[in-house]
Amino acid sequence: MTELGELPEGCIAVILSRTTPLDVGRLSLVSTTFNSAAKFNDVWNRFLPSDPHLISSTISQCPSLANNPSKKALFLAMSDSPIIIDNGRKSFQLERKSGKKCYMLSARSLTIAGIDDIYSWYWTDTPDSRFTEVANIRFLRWLEIRGMINTTSLSPNTQYAAYLVFKTIHAYGFDKCPVVLSVGVEGGHIDTKIVCLDPNVQRRPSNRRFNHTLVGLPRPSVRSDGWLEIEMGEFFNSGIEDENIQMNVIEIMSGMMKASFSLEGIEVRPKVDN
Template identity: 55%
Template sequence: MTEQELPEGCIAHILSYAATPADVATLSLVSKAFASAAEYDTVWDRFIPSDLSSFIPSSSTSKKALYLALSDNPTIIDQGKKSFQLEKQSGNKCYMISARDLHVIWGGTSQYWEWIKLPESRFEEVARLYAVCWLEISGKINTRVLSPNTLYAAFLVFKMIDANGFHHHPVMLSVGILGGIESCKNVCLDPSLEDDELNDSFRGLQRPNVRTDGWLEIEMGEFLNSGLEEDELHMKVKETTSNMWKHGFILEGIEVRPKHV
Protein backbone atom coordinates (compact mmCIF):
# COMPACT_ATOMS: atom_id res chain seq x y z
CA MET A 1 0.00 0.00 0.00
CA THR A 2 1.38 3.39 -0.99
CA GLU A 3 1.19 6.58 1.03
CA GLN A 4 -1.55 7.83 -1.31
CA GLU A 5 -3.67 4.77 -0.41
CA LEU A 6 -3.34 5.19 3.36
CA PRO A 7 -6.38 6.72 5.10
CA GLU A 8 -5.69 10.13 6.66
CA GLY A 9 -6.53 8.71 10.07
CA CYS A 10 -3.80 6.12 9.68
CA ILE A 11 -1.30 8.78 8.63
CA ALA A 12 -2.34 10.91 11.63
CA HIS A 13 -1.68 7.93 13.90
CA ILE A 14 1.81 7.62 12.43
CA LEU A 15 2.44 11.36 12.87
CA SER A 16 1.36 11.13 16.51
CA TYR A 17 4.63 9.27 17.19
CA ALA A 18 6.73 12.22 16.00
CA ALA A 19 9.21 13.33 18.65
CA THR A 20 8.50 17.05 18.45
CA PRO A 21 6.03 19.50 16.86
CA ALA A 22 8.88 20.60 14.60
CA ASP A 23 9.04 17.02 13.25
CA VAL A 24 5.29 17.12 12.52
CA ALA A 25 5.75 20.37 10.60
CA THR A 26 8.53 18.80 8.54
CA LEU A 27 6.54 15.64 7.79
CA SER A 28 3.49 17.68 6.78
CA LEU A 29 5.48 18.81 3.74
CA VAL A 30 5.67 15.26 2.36
CA SER A 31 2.30 15.42 0.60
CA LYS A 32 -1.21 16.89 0.77
CA ALA A 33 -2.36 13.79 2.65
CA PHE A 34 0.33 14.27 5.29
CA ALA A 35 -0.48 17.99 5.51
CA SER A 36 -4.13 17.21 6.11
CA ALA A 37 -3.38 14.46 8.64
CA ALA A 38 -1.05 16.83 10.52
CA GLU A 39 -4.13 18.85 11.53
CA TYR A 40 -5.71 15.95 13.44
CA ASP A 41 -6.26 16.25 17.20
CA THR A 42 -4.64 12.85 17.70
CA VAL A 43 -1.34 14.29 16.45
CA TRP A 44 -1.30 17.34 18.72
CA ASP A 45 -2.91 15.88 21.82
CA ARG A 46 0.35 14.23 22.91
CA PHE A 47 2.18 17.57 22.83
CA ILE A 48 -0.21 19.18 25.32
CA PRO A 49 0.87 18.11 28.84
CA SER A 50 -1.90 16.39 30.79
CA ASP A 51 -1.11 18.33 33.96
CA LEU A 52 -2.21 21.58 32.32
CA SER A 53 -5.90 20.74 32.44
CA SER A 54 -6.43 22.84 35.58
CA PHE A 55 -5.66 26.11 33.79
CA ILE A 56 -6.40 25.40 30.14
CA PRO A 57 -9.85 26.84 29.29
CA SER A 58 -12.28 24.36 27.81
CA SER A 59 -13.15 25.25 24.22
CA SER A 60 -14.06 23.68 20.93
CA THR A 61 -10.80 24.75 19.30
CA SER A 62 -8.59 22.15 17.70
CA LYS A 63 -5.69 20.67 19.64
CA LYS A 64 -3.25 22.23 17.17
CA ALA A 65 -4.79 25.67 17.70
CA LEU A 66 -4.61 25.12 21.46
CA TYR A 67 -0.97 24.10 21.21
CA LEU A 68 -0.13 27.18 19.16
CA ALA A 69 -1.99 29.40 21.62
CA LEU A 70 0.01 27.92 24.51
CA SER A 71 3.28 28.42 22.65
CA ASP A 72 2.65 31.86 21.13
CA ASN A 73 1.62 33.64 24.32
CA PRO A 74 2.28 33.14 28.04
CA THR A 75 -0.67 31.93 30.13
CA ILE A 76 -0.95 33.50 33.58
CA ILE A 77 -1.43 30.87 36.29
CA ASP A 78 -1.21 30.39 40.06
CA GLN A 79 -3.41 33.41 40.86
CA GLY A 80 -1.25 35.69 38.74
CA LYS A 81 2.03 34.68 40.37
CA LYS A 82 3.47 32.68 37.46
CA SER A 83 3.18 32.34 33.71
CA PHE A 84 3.34 29.19 31.62
CA GLN A 85 4.28 28.67 27.98
CA LEU A 86 5.20 25.80 25.68
CA GLU A 87 8.34 26.10 23.59
CA LYS A 88 6.94 25.93 20.06
CA GLN A 89 9.64 23.77 18.42
CA SER A 90 9.98 21.13 21.14
CA GLY A 91 6.79 21.32 23.20
CA ASN A 92 8.83 21.60 26.41
CA LYS A 93 7.46 23.65 29.31
CA CYS A 94 8.59 27.15 30.25
CA TYR A 95 7.68 29.02 33.43
CA MET A 96 8.23 32.55 34.65
CA ILE A 97 8.05 33.24 38.37
CA SER A 98 6.74 36.77 38.95
CA ALA A 99 8.42 39.28 41.23
CA ARG A 100 5.52 38.82 43.66
CA ASP A 101 6.31 35.11 43.91
CA LEU A 102 10.03 35.74 44.58
CA HIS A 103 11.56 36.57 47.94
CA VAL A 104 12.84 40.16 47.69
CA ILE A 105 14.77 41.34 50.75
CA TRP A 106 13.13 44.58 51.99
CA GLY A 107 10.50 44.12 49.25
CA GLY A 108 7.73 44.98 51.69
CA THR A 109 9.33 48.24 52.83
CA SER A 110 8.17 51.19 50.71
CA GLN A 111 11.29 53.26 51.30
CA TYR A 112 13.34 50.56 49.52
CA TRP A 113 11.01 48.95 46.95
CA GLU A 114 7.78 49.99 45.24
CA TRP A 115 5.27 47.68 43.59
CA ILE A 116 4.00 49.21 40.35
CA LYS A 117 2.03 48.37 37.21
CA LEU A 118 3.73 48.42 33.82
CA PRO A 119 1.73 47.89 30.63
CA GLU A 120 4.63 45.99 29.03
CA SER A 121 4.69 43.38 31.83
CA ARG A 122 2.77 40.13 31.63
CA PHE A 123 2.12 40.36 35.37
CA GLU A 124 -0.13 42.74 37.28
CA GLU A 125 2.77 44.11 39.33
CA VAL A 126 6.53 44.44 39.09
CA ALA A 127 9.01 45.55 41.75
CA ARG A 128 10.85 48.85 41.31
CA LEU A 129 13.94 49.44 43.38
CA TYR A 130 14.11 52.83 45.09
CA ALA A 131 17.39 52.32 46.92
CA VAL A 132 19.12 49.46 48.74
CA CYS A 133 22.71 48.64 49.53
CA TRP A 134 21.75 45.00 50.27
CA LEU A 135 20.34 43.52 47.03
CA GLU A 136 19.08 39.97 47.43
CA ILE A 137 16.35 38.19 45.46
CA SER A 138 15.62 34.46 45.56
CA GLY A 139 13.10 32.05 44.10
CA LYS A 140 12.40 28.35 43.70
CA ILE A 141 10.46 25.95 41.50
CA ASN A 142 9.68 22.25 41.80
CA THR A 143 11.34 20.30 38.99
CA ARG A 144 8.36 17.95 38.62
CA VAL A 145 6.43 20.70 36.78
CA LEU A 146 9.19 20.93 34.16
CA SER A 147 9.74 18.67 31.16
CA PRO A 148 11.89 15.60 31.93
CA ASN A 149 15.21 14.84 30.20
CA THR A 150 15.60 18.51 29.34
CA LEU A 151 18.45 20.95 29.83
CA TYR A 152 17.02 24.09 31.42
CA ALA A 153 18.40 27.54 32.19
CA ALA A 154 17.11 30.22 34.55
CA PHE A 155 17.02 33.85 33.37
CA LEU A 156 16.64 37.01 35.42
CA VAL A 157 14.13 39.29 33.63
CA PHE A 158 14.33 43.00 34.44
CA LYS A 159 14.72 46.60 33.27
CA MET A 160 17.26 49.30 34.11
CA ILE A 161 15.88 52.87 34.11
CA ASP A 162 18.22 55.64 35.29
CA ALA A 163 20.11 52.97 37.19
CA ASN A 164 23.00 53.72 39.49
CA GLY A 165 25.19 51.89 41.97
CA PHE A 166 25.73 48.76 39.88
CA HIS A 167 29.21 49.79 38.69
CA HIS A 168 30.98 49.30 42.02
CA HIS A 169 30.76 45.53 42.37
CA PRO A 170 29.44 42.65 40.19
CA VAL A 171 26.15 40.95 41.05
CA MET A 172 26.29 37.24 41.89
CA LEU A 173 23.79 34.87 40.27
CA SER A 174 23.36 31.29 41.43
CA VAL A 175 21.27 28.25 40.47
CA GLY A 176 21.18 24.85 42.13
CA ILE A 177 19.08 21.93 43.31
CA LEU A 178 18.30 22.06 47.02
CA GLY A 179 20.96 20.04 48.78
CA GLY A 180 23.07 19.72 45.63
CA ILE A 181 25.89 21.61 43.96
CA GLU A 182 25.14 25.28 43.30
CA SER A 183 26.59 27.06 40.26
CA CYS A 184 27.54 30.70 40.85
CA LYS A 185 28.80 33.47 38.61
CA ASN A 186 29.39 37.21 38.74
CA VAL A 187 27.75 39.43 36.11
CA CYS A 188 27.27 43.07 35.16
CA LEU A 189 23.54 43.85 35.24
CA ASP A 190 23.62 47.38 33.83
CA PRO A 191 24.05 47.23 30.02
CA SER A 192 24.54 50.98 29.75
CA LEU A 193 27.82 51.02 31.66
CA GLU A 194 30.91 51.70 29.61
CA ASP A 195 34.11 49.74 30.17
CA ASP A 196 35.92 52.80 31.53
CA GLU A 197 33.26 53.09 34.27
CA LEU A 198 34.05 49.63 35.60
CA ASN A 199 36.92 48.31 37.68
CA ASP A 200 38.94 45.16 36.97
CA SER A 201 36.44 42.93 38.82
CA PHE A 202 34.02 43.38 35.87
CA ARG A 203 36.51 42.37 33.18
CA GLY A 204 34.99 39.86 30.74
CA LEU A 205 31.74 39.47 32.69
CA GLN A 206 28.48 38.53 31.05
CA ARG A 207 25.98 41.34 30.37
CA PRO A 208 22.23 41.22 29.76
CA ASN A 209 20.52 40.86 26.38
CA VAL A 210 17.33 42.52 25.14
CA ARG A 211 14.39 40.11 24.84
CA THR A 212 11.78 40.20 22.08
CA ASP A 213 9.28 41.61 24.63
CA GLY A 214 11.58 44.56 25.34
CA TRP A 215 12.78 43.44 28.77
CA LEU A 216 16.39 42.60 29.60
CA GLU A 217 17.46 39.11 30.57
CA ILE A 218 20.64 37.47 31.76
CA GLU A 219 21.27 33.76 32.23
CA MET A 220 21.67 32.79 35.87
CA GLY A 221 22.76 29.19 35.32
CA GLU A 222 21.66 25.88 33.84
CA PHE A 223 20.62 22.46 35.10
CA LEU A 224 19.57 19.13 33.63
CA ASN A 225 16.11 18.02 34.70
CA SER A 226 16.29 14.24 34.51
CA GLY A 227 12.74 13.86 35.76
CA LEU A 228 13.79 10.82 37.81
CA GLU A 229 13.41 12.56 41.15
CA GLU A 230 11.31 15.40 42.52
CA ASP A 231 13.70 18.22 43.41
CA GLU A 232 13.50 21.90 44.20
CA LEU A 233 15.49 24.31 42.06
CA HIS A 234 16.72 27.40 43.91
CA MET A 235 17.81 30.64 42.19
CA LYS A 236 19.39 33.72 43.75
CA VAL A 237 20.50 37.25 42.85
CA LYS A 238 22.85 38.86 45.36
CA GLU A 239 25.07 41.91 45.81
CA THR A 240 25.75 42.62 49.47
CA THR A 241 29.48 43.32 49.62
CA SER A 242 29.97 46.77 48.08
CA ASN A 243 27.79 48.61 50.62
CA MET A 244 26.89 51.03 47.80
CA TRP A 245 23.32 52.21 47.34
CA LYS A 246 21.68 50.95 44.17
CA HIS A 247 18.53 52.13 42.37
CA GLY A 248 16.80 52.12 38.98
CA PHE A 249 16.31 48.33 38.78
CA ILE A 250 12.85 46.95 37.89
CA LEU A 251 12.19 43.24 38.48
CA GLU A 252 9.64 41.32 36.41
CA GLY A 253 10.66 37.79 37.44
CA ILE A 254 12.81 34.75 36.79
CA GLU A 255 12.11 32.61 33.73
CA VAL A 256 12.99 28.91 33.60
CA ARG A 257 13.05 27.59 30.04
CA PRO A 258 14.79 24.94 27.91
CA LYS A 259 18.32 25.77 26.82
CA HIS A 260 19.63 24.78 23.40
CA VAL A 261 23.35 24.29 22.98
Protein backbone atom coordinates (compact mmCIF):
# COMPACT_ATOMS: atom_id res chain seq x y z
CA MET A 1 0.00 0.00 0.00
CA THR A 2 1.31 3.44 -0.95
CA GLU A 3 2.02 5.74 1.97
CA LEU A 4 0.43 9.20 1.84
CA GLY A 5 3.84 10.86 1.78
CA GLU A 6 4.80 8.81 -1.28
CA LEU A 7 2.03 10.25 -3.43
CA PRO A 8 2.90 12.76 -6.18
CA GLU A 9 2.75 16.41 -5.19
CA GLY A 10 -0.26 16.93 -7.44
CA CYS A 11 -2.27 14.26 -5.62
CA ILE A 12 -1.30 15.69 -2.23
CA ALA A 13 -2.35 19.14 -3.46
CA VAL A 14 -5.80 17.79 -4.35
CA ILE A 15 -6.11 16.31 -0.85
CA LEU A 16 -5.02 19.57 0.77
CA SER A 17 -7.54 21.55 -1.26
CA ARG A 18 -10.32 19.53 0.39
CA THR A 19 -9.28 20.69 3.86
CA THR A 20 -9.07 24.21 5.33
CA PRO A 21 -6.40 26.94 5.22
CA LEU A 22 -5.54 26.12 8.83
CA ASP A 23 -5.08 22.44 7.97
CA VAL A 24 -2.94 23.28 4.95
CA GLY A 25 -0.63 25.33 7.15
CA ARG A 26 -0.28 22.49 9.63
CA LEU A 27 0.17 19.76 7.01
CA SER A 28 2.82 21.79 5.17
CA LEU A 29 5.10 21.00 8.11
CA VAL A 30 4.82 17.24 7.64
CA SER A 31 7.48 16.97 4.92
CA THR A 32 9.11 18.83 2.07
CA THR A 33 6.67 17.18 -0.34
CA PHE A 34 3.68 18.43 1.64
CA ASN A 35 5.29 21.85 1.94
CA SER A 36 5.74 22.05 -1.81
CA ALA A 37 2.19 20.84 -2.51
CA ALA A 38 0.78 23.37 -0.04
CA LYS A 39 2.02 26.17 -2.32
CA PHE A 40 0.09 24.98 -5.37
CA ASN A 41 -2.31 27.56 -6.81
CA ASP A 42 -4.99 24.89 -7.13
CA VAL A 43 -4.97 24.45 -3.35
CA TRP A 44 -5.54 28.10 -2.51
CA ASN A 45 -7.89 28.69 -5.40
CA ARG A 46 -10.38 26.47 -3.56
CA PHE A 47 -10.36 28.90 -0.62
CA LEU A 48 -10.84 32.04 -2.71
CA PRO A 49 -14.28 33.49 -3.55
CA SER A 50 -15.54 32.90 -7.07
CA ASP A 51 -16.71 36.52 -7.40
CA PRO A 52 -14.23 38.27 -9.75
CA HIS A 53 -15.26 41.67 -8.35
CA LEU A 54 -13.94 40.77 -4.91
CA ILE A 55 -10.70 39.53 -6.44
CA SER A 56 -10.21 42.69 -8.49
CA SER A 57 -11.03 44.87 -5.46
CA THR A 58 -8.32 43.12 -3.47
CA ILE A 59 -5.70 43.49 -6.19
CA SER A 60 -6.60 47.18 -6.65
CA GLN A 61 -5.93 47.78 -2.94
CA CYS A 62 -2.78 45.64 -2.93
CA PRO A 63 -0.97 46.59 -6.17
CA SER A 64 1.95 44.28 -5.39
CA LEU A 65 -0.35 41.31 -5.98
CA ALA A 66 -0.73 42.31 -9.63
CA ASN A 67 2.96 41.59 -10.17
CA ASN A 68 2.99 38.26 -8.35
CA PRO A 69 -0.59 37.12 -7.99
CA SER A 70 -0.07 33.67 -6.45
CA LYS A 71 -3.32 32.26 -5.10
CA LYS A 72 -1.81 31.87 -1.63
CA ALA A 73 -0.66 35.50 -1.58
CA LEU A 74 -4.10 36.58 -2.74
CA PHE A 75 -5.78 34.56 0.00
CA LEU A 76 -3.48 35.98 2.67
CA ALA A 77 -4.21 39.51 1.44
CA MET A 78 -7.97 38.90 1.54
CA SER A 79 -7.78 37.49 5.05
CA ASP A 80 -5.24 39.91 6.47
CA SER A 81 -7.41 43.03 6.65
CA PRO A 82 -10.88 44.25 5.57
CA ILE A 83 -11.33 45.22 1.92
CA ILE A 84 -13.66 48.13 1.29
CA ILE A 85 -16.25 47.40 -1.42
CA ASP A 86 -19.60 48.67 -2.71
CA ASN A 87 -18.40 52.29 -2.99
CA GLY A 88 -17.27 52.35 0.61
CA ARG A 89 -20.54 51.06 2.05
CA LYS A 90 -19.31 47.57 2.98
CA SER A 91 -16.15 45.69 3.83
CA PHE A 92 -15.20 42.13 2.95
CA GLN A 93 -12.69 39.74 4.46
CA LEU A 94 -11.94 36.01 4.48
CA GLU A 95 -11.71 34.30 7.86
CA ARG A 96 -8.09 33.13 8.02
CA LYS A 97 -8.61 29.66 9.53
CA SER A 98 -11.60 28.52 7.46
CA GLY A 99 -11.65 30.77 4.39
CA LYS A 100 -15.29 31.66 5.11
CA LYS A 101 -16.63 35.04 4.01
CA CYS A 102 -17.10 37.93 6.44
CA TYR A 103 -18.87 41.22 5.74
CA MET A 104 -19.43 44.45 7.61
CA LEU A 105 -22.29 46.72 6.59
CA SER A 106 -21.28 50.33 7.24
CA ALA A 107 -23.62 52.76 8.97
CA ARG A 108 -24.25 54.29 5.52
CA SER A 109 -25.64 50.99 4.25
CA LEU A 110 -28.05 50.59 7.19
CA THR A 111 -31.57 51.96 7.55
CA ILE A 112 -31.49 54.33 10.54
CA ALA A 113 -34.69 56.01 11.71
CA GLY A 114 -34.30 59.79 11.85
CA ILE A 115 -30.85 59.79 10.25
CA ASP A 116 -31.68 62.97 8.29
CA ASP A 117 -32.66 64.85 11.45
CA ILE A 118 -29.60 66.96 12.28
CA TYR A 119 -30.76 67.27 15.88
CA SER A 120 -30.75 63.48 16.30
CA TRP A 121 -27.82 62.21 14.20
CA TYR A 122 -24.66 63.53 12.57
CA TRP A 123 -21.85 62.03 10.47
CA THR A 124 -18.12 62.24 11.20
CA ASP A 125 -14.94 60.80 9.80
CA THR A 126 -13.16 58.71 12.43
CA PRO A 127 -9.49 57.76 11.92
CA ASP A 128 -9.84 54.39 13.67
CA SER A 129 -12.81 53.29 11.54
CA ARG A 130 -12.39 51.20 8.39
CA PHE A 131 -15.05 53.38 6.74
CA THR A 132 -14.82 57.07 5.83
CA GLU A 133 -17.85 57.97 7.97
CA VAL A 134 -19.61 56.77 11.09
CA ALA A 135 -23.05 57.78 12.38
CA ASN A 136 -23.27 59.53 15.75
CA ILE A 137 -26.24 60.09 18.01
CA ARG A 138 -26.61 63.70 19.05
CA PHE A 139 -29.86 63.40 21.02
CA LEU A 140 -32.75 61.00 20.42
CA ARG A 141 -35.40 59.04 22.29
CA TRP A 142 -36.21 56.26 19.83
CA LEU A 143 -33.41 54.10 18.45
CA GLU A 144 -34.16 52.04 15.36
CA ILE A 145 -31.40 50.57 13.17
CA ARG A 146 -32.02 47.93 10.52
CA GLY A 147 -29.65 46.03 8.24
CA MET A 148 -30.03 43.28 5.66
CA ILE A 149 -27.74 40.81 3.93
CA ASN A 150 -28.56 38.13 1.37
CA THR A 151 -27.44 34.57 2.05
CA THR A 152 -26.12 34.14 -1.50
CA SER A 153 -23.22 36.48 -0.68
CA LEU A 154 -22.16 34.32 2.29
CA SER A 155 -20.38 30.98 2.54
CA PRO A 156 -22.73 27.98 2.33
CA ASN A 157 -23.20 25.39 5.05
CA THR A 158 -22.01 27.86 7.67
CA GLN A 159 -23.26 29.07 11.03
CA TYR A 160 -23.07 32.87 11.09
CA ALA A 161 -23.53 35.52 13.75
CA ALA A 162 -24.23 39.24 13.40
CA TYR A 163 -22.50 41.79 15.62
CA LEU A 164 -23.33 45.43 16.30
CA VAL A 165 -20.08 47.45 16.14
CA PHE A 166 -20.08 50.79 17.92
CA LYS A 167 -18.49 53.08 20.52
CA THR A 168 -19.87 54.80 23.59
CA ILE A 169 -17.75 57.63 24.97
CA HIS A 170 -19.52 59.18 27.96
CA ALA A 171 -22.73 57.76 26.50
CA TYR A 172 -25.97 59.00 27.99
CA GLY A 173 -29.17 57.01 28.44
CA PHE A 174 -27.88 53.53 27.57
CA ASP A 175 -27.11 52.92 31.25
CA LYS A 176 -30.81 53.17 32.03
CA CYS A 177 -32.63 51.23 29.30
CA PRO A 178 -32.15 47.81 27.67
CA VAL A 179 -31.98 47.45 23.88
CA VAL A 180 -33.61 44.73 21.77
CA LEU A 181 -31.43 43.02 19.14
CA SER A 182 -32.83 40.60 16.59
CA VAL A 183 -31.62 38.48 13.67
CA GLY A 184 -33.62 36.26 11.34
CA VAL A 185 -34.98 35.55 7.88
CA GLU A 186 -37.03 38.41 6.48
CA GLY A 187 -40.69 37.48 6.70
CA GLY A 188 -39.90 34.44 8.84
CA HIS A 189 -38.88 33.59 12.36
CA ILE A 190 -36.65 36.16 14.03
CA ASP A 191 -34.76 35.51 17.27
CA THR A 192 -34.47 38.40 19.70
CA LYS A 193 -32.30 39.17 22.70
CA ILE A 194 -32.29 41.98 25.24
CA VAL A 195 -28.90 43.55 26.02
CA CYS A 196 -27.23 46.51 27.70
CA LEU A 197 -25.11 48.59 25.29
CA ASP A 198 -23.29 50.52 28.02
CA PRO A 199 -20.10 48.56 28.89
CA ASN A 200 -19.59 50.58 32.06
CA VAL A 201 -22.82 49.55 33.77
CA GLN A 202 -22.15 47.20 36.66
CA ARG A 203 -23.64 43.75 36.41
CA ARG A 204 -24.96 43.93 39.97
CA PRO A 205 -26.79 46.74 41.76
CA SER A 206 -24.51 48.91 43.88
CA ASN A 207 -27.04 51.51 45.01
CA ARG A 208 -30.75 52.18 45.13
CA ARG A 209 -30.77 54.19 41.92
CA PHE A 210 -29.44 51.30 39.82
CA ASN A 211 -31.82 50.18 37.08
CA HIS A 212 -32.52 46.56 37.96
CA THR A 213 -33.77 45.84 34.42
CA LEU A 214 -30.12 45.81 33.25
CA VAL A 215 -28.85 43.29 35.81
CA GLY A 216 -27.50 40.14 34.15
CA LEU A 217 -27.96 41.34 30.57
CA PRO A 218 -25.24 40.67 27.97
CA ARG A 219 -22.69 43.47 27.60
CA PRO A 220 -20.47 44.52 24.68
CA SER A 221 -16.82 43.49 24.52
CA VAL A 222 -13.80 45.32 23.14
CA ARG A 223 -12.59 44.26 19.69
CA SER A 224 -8.97 44.12 18.57
CA ASP A 225 -9.55 47.32 16.55
CA GLY A 226 -10.68 49.22 19.65
CA TRP A 227 -14.39 49.30 18.83
CA LEU A 228 -17.08 47.60 20.92
CA GLU A 229 -19.20 44.75 19.65
CA ILE A 230 -22.12 42.72 20.91
CA GLU A 231 -23.62 39.64 19.30
CA MET A 232 -27.08 40.29 17.87
CA GLY A 233 -27.96 36.68 17.03
CA GLU A 234 -27.11 33.67 14.87
CA PHE A 235 -28.38 32.06 11.70
CA PHE A 236 -27.40 29.08 9.56
CA ASN A 237 -26.73 29.58 5.86
CA SER A 238 -27.40 26.31 4.07
CA GLY A 239 -26.45 27.80 0.71
CA ILE A 240 -29.61 26.33 -0.79
CA GLU A 241 -32.14 29.09 -0.14
CA ASP A 242 -31.91 32.65 -1.46
CA GLU A 243 -32.94 34.53 1.68
CA ASN A 244 -32.58 38.00 3.15
CA ILE A 245 -31.35 38.11 6.74
CA GLN A 246 -32.82 41.01 8.71
CA MET A 247 -30.78 42.47 11.61
CA ASN A 248 -32.41 44.99 13.94
CA VAL A 249 -31.42 47.25 16.86
CA ILE A 250 -34.48 48.68 18.61
CA GLU A 251 -35.19 50.78 21.71
CA ILE A 252 -38.49 52.63 21.35
CA MET A 253 -40.23 51.78 24.62
CA SER A 254 -38.50 53.72 27.39
CA GLY A 255 -38.62 57.22 25.89
CA MET A 256 -35.23 57.77 27.53
CA MET A 257 -33.01 60.40 25.90
CA LYS A 258 -29.82 58.92 24.43
CA ALA A 259 -26.59 60.57 23.30
CA SER A 260 -22.86 60.09 22.54
CA PHE A 261 -23.12 56.83 20.62
CA SER A 262 -21.05 56.14 17.46
CA LEU A 263 -22.20 53.47 15.01
CA GLU A 264 -19.64 51.88 12.68
CA GLY A 265 -21.89 49.12 11.34
CA ILE A 266 -23.05 45.52 11.61
CA GLU A 267 -20.57 42.72 11.00
CA VAL A 268 -21.61 39.26 9.80
CA ARG A 269 -18.98 36.57 10.31
CA PRO A 270 -18.78 32.80 10.84
CA LYS A 271 -19.12 31.44 14.34
CA VAL A 272 -15.75 30.09 15.43
CA ASP A 273 -15.43 27.46 18.13
CA ASN A 274 -13.13 28.56 20.93
